[in-house]
Every structure is written in C-alpha cells, then in structure tokens.
Amino acid sequence: KKLAVFASGNGSNFQAILDEVKSGALEADISLVVCDKPTAGVIARAEAANIPVFCFVPKEYETKAQFEQEISAILQKNQIDLVILAGYMRLIGETLLTAYESKIINIHPSLLPAFPGKDAIGQAYEAGVKVTGVTVHYVDAGMDTGPIIAQKAIDISEEDTAQSIAEKIHAVEHVLYPKVIQELVTK
Template structure:
C-alpha cells in the first residue's frame, strides 16, 4: 500500500475529503504525515482527529527555503512517503523537495489552468466575469501552477453567483475530483510495481 503525505496551510477541507476516501477504502493508501506551514491552522485539528502525524513549521524560523525543505524531506523519508499531495499548501515547492520527490508531487488548483494561476484563482475568475472556470489537478514543477495537467473539471459561473457561492461550487468539485485522481495514481503505481 502506498504511503502519502498531505501538505496544507489552511482549514484543510481537501485533506478531510482525501482522508474520508482513505478511511472508506476508496483510496488504497495510508496517510503517514501532514505537513503544515501554519502551526495554528485548522487543518492541524483535523489531522489530530484523524490520527495523522503532523509536522508543522514556520518558514521564518529558518534561514532559507532550502533549510526548511531539507527538514521536510527528512520527515517524509522517516514516514516512508511515496507521493505528496498538496491540498491548499500556499507555498511554491522549491528545488530541494522537487529533487527528492520529482514526478511524485501533485497539486489541486481552483481554476482551469493555464487560466488564473497563482493566488485567489476563484477571485480572479469572478472578477474577469468568465462564464466557465473549474478545478485542475496537476503535477508540480518549479513554476507557479505550470506542471503537466492530470485532470480537470469545469464549473459554470451563473449570473447570480457571488464569489462565496462560486467558492462553494468549486470546493464541491475539488472534494470529488482530487480523491478520484489520487485513487488512480496510487492504484496505477501499485499495479506497475506488481508487474515488475
């Protein structure tokens, strides 16, 4: 069974959705660590309830990104992590983590990339008055939301939508799409190793 790490910075609704799918047996994996760069984030309470070990840190306590990423890599190796899934982690992944887990780091983004990369994609789409936005799951590279796309799902923006109602719609799609993609990735990886 594959071992996965979840990275988050905020409330962790995607962490909850992934953990629920793992508990139901829909994702054949074990969540062995949550990494969080905000020690007071609500996601840590979720992880404690779910009995997921947590590594929480503050970037400002380190001299560089490379320094805190080296510590993260050490924690991931101790937890025997195969894949990293970013679930609302609000930091660009640096080369230390990319070198250690290249091709094994996946992110979810609340737009149809390449449209509206970066922060507040929901607000960007809403302000641009587009009729269609959505959710993208993609591999992480050194750019800002530029890695190869794995899957996408469309969300229509209705005339009566507010930014808040659009966020709810997008989160509902995220909570379905991300567990589905994770299930596919870990299942294919396990099958591939079985064939070897």
C-alpha cells in the same frame, strides 16, 4: 501507498481525502501532514484522526532549502510515495522537487493555465468568465504550472457570487482530488 498531505489552511481537501481513505474508496494511507502555519485548521483535523503532523515556521529558517531538507528527511523516514499539496501556500523548491520528482501533485481552483496564483476564484469572478473549474497537476518550480493530470469545469451563471462559485469549486475538489489520487496510486 503512503501519502503526505501539505496544507496551510482549513484542510477541507485533506478531510475529503481522509474520508475516502476511511471509506476504502482510496487505497492509500495518509501517513503525515506537513503544515507551515501553527494556527491552520488542518492541524486539528489531522490530530482528530491521529495522523502525525510536522508543523514548522518558515521564518525560523534562513533558507527554503533548510526547511525543505528537514521535510525531505521526514518524508524519507515515513517512506512517503506521493506528496499531495492541498492548499499549501508556498512554492516547492529545488530540494523537494529533486527528492520527489514527479511525485508531488497540487489542486488549483481554476482551469489552468487561466488564473494561476492566489485567489483564483476571485480572479475568475472578476474576469466574468462563464466557465471555470478545478485542475489537478504535477508540481514543478513554477506557480501552478506543472503538467495537467485532470480538470473539471464548472458553469458560472448570472446569479453566481464569488461565494457561490467558491462553494461549487470546493464541492468539485472534494470529489476530484481523491479520485485522481486513487488513479495515481493504483496505476
């Protein structure tokens, strides 16, 4: 199966998925990276791995439908089977949702439906919850609202800081996301 990874930032989840592809544990290819930020770390990671990047600047388009039509055409051309959102900081619109119905997944750093949206780790820390975690879910038109595929809980102790919680979350993400993708591509 052919994956497209959408990312806006560092790309550590992209890297974790790529590493599992290379090890053979994940039986899929990352055919494309889609990025909406020319300065994002994920671009250098993709280039180092010789993976094509489609980078675009949303402001240069009049509407979301316009850039999503362009993305959709590139996904079709590359025969993408599954779209993996990995820190893509943008809601997916009608155009892509219709073209890739039930084929777009996302990872979110909380136990949804708790703490959707930006800075979920900070939100959990401020709320003083004793358990948080990671969710992988199908994407719908809402903000972190689609059907849940998998979750993993993480305990928060008195000693934890926002920083230490973030480290635990990312470590869990990097194991969980490739595992869930492998389940989806082989089922």
